[in-house]
Amino acid sequence: MIDVKGVHRTFILGDQPVHALNDIHLHIDKGEYISVMGPSGSGKSTLLNMLGLLDVPDDGEYWLAGKNTVPMSEEQRAAFRRDHIGFVFQSYHLIPRLSARENIELPLMLAGIAPSERRRRIDPVLKRLGLIDRAGHKPEQLSGGQRQRVAIGRATIMNAPLLLADEPTGNLDSQAGEEVVNLLEELNHNGTTLIVVTHDTDLGLRAGRRIRMVDGRIVEDNRA
Numbered sequence: 001m002i003d004v005k006g007v008h009r010t011f012i013l014g015d016q017p018v019h020a021l022n023d024i025h026l027h028i029d030k031g032e033y034i035s036v037m038g039p040s041g042s043g044k045s046t047l048l049n050m051l052g053l054l055d056v057p058d059d060g061e062y063w064l065a066g067k068n069t070v071p072m073s074e075e076q077r078a079a080f081r082r083d084h085i086g087f088v089f090q091s092y093h094l095i096p097r098l099s100a101r102e103n104i105e106l107p108l109m110l111a112g113i114a115p116s117e118r119r120r121r122i123d124p125v126l127k128r129l130g131l132i133d134r135a136g137h138k139p140e141q142l143s144g145g146q147r148q149r150v151a152i153g154r155a156t157i158m159n160a161p162l163l164l165a166d167e168p169t170g171n172l173d174s175q176a177g178e179e180v181v182n183l184l185e186e187l188n189h190n191g192t193t194l195i196v197v198t199h200d201t202d203l204g205l206r207a208g209r210r211i212r213m214v215d216g217r218i219v220e221d222n223r224a
Helices: 044-051 074-084 100-110 115-128 144-156 174-189
Strands: 002-013 016-028 033-037 059-064 085-089 162-166 193-197 209-214 217-223
Touching: 002 044, 016 044, 016 217, 033 044, 044 059, 044 162, 044 193, 074 085, 085 144, 100 115, 100 144, 115 144, 144 174, 162 174, 174 193
Parallel strands: 033 193, 033 209, 085 162, 162 193
Antiparallel strands: 002 016, 002 059, 209 217
């Protein structure tokens, strides 16, 4: 599903180059559950942004679903991202003026899907996420765990085969965090490829494959 070949990404901070990704090689099969760990500044989030087509490497190739994404235009990347990738962020990134239902519905609306089909798809998702009785609530009326569940619903409503989660439990208490992780793992069990960036060692160890990064390099790549 994913092949990363010799990828480099360098940023300039002040007048100093920072090698955020340094000769990354990575093969990921469909349906894998991977955690990416490492200290701050190790390149975890840069790697996730590249895998999510939010950033482009300076050198190397990134193949996703049989396509080399590096030469794509921004418009092509956006369309490919919409069809293949879902995102879950630590800070939720929900739209404040939209209800839980409307936030989940947004990708369907942007894709031009008819209202009747949107309703057909959303109701089972709300039920699975335990949000039926919160569907009309705005984000400010929801707990942190409920907001993250809305974010998961939005990330998966298009049935993207790849789900990227950046510190998905970072703002949650232990109970809400456990509920969110269980939802992510259920999606993985049903076939979604799941890649989680985390500082939480306990969460990282739940993955079937654990990658550790230091100074822009992959220094460990172990399977459970």
